[in-house]
Amino acid sequence: MAEIGKDCHITLAHPAVNNGEPVGFLLDEEENEHGALVSVQRETDSNGQTRVRLFFDVLxxxxxxNPDGSAHAASREEMYAALNAYLRQTSGVAVACSAGVFANVGALGYSAAEMHYPRLTVxxxxxxxAGPYFAAVAQSVYDNAVWDGVLAWDAAVWR
Structure with a gap:
């Protein structure tokens, strides 16, 4: 299982991809003095509807x-195929990063720009x-949010 900070910077998960198991990806750290970056843009319209856009550059x-200094196991081709599987999903994607998990996002409208270099693709x-916006929640809260009759409504997250 992918572990943020060890063998990836972010994970993407969707029930239709990789049997629902998260796949870890590495982000570009070179351009940012603070490390890997996931940028979140929020926009609220006059009806109070919030649109969120997540931006990140996958290497x-x-x-x-990997972030822990070990060699990343997946090949360029394997990572590209996995990323494209997620980019075909218009809803239900969970993006986990250092800020927590952003649930129910998807590739709606503009979703990716690919820069292919001889030895690297960014x-x-x-x-x-893909629906109501829910702020990022801690990974442990998200993992335990499958309804099992234990969580109270005020402690549950959309899943």
């Missing part, structure tokens, strides 16, 4: 180095909320 290459991704 795809051979011999990438995919600038944009995922949008």
């Amino acid at each position: 795809l290459a051979e011999r990438l180095v 995919v600038a991704c944009q995922l949008n909320n």
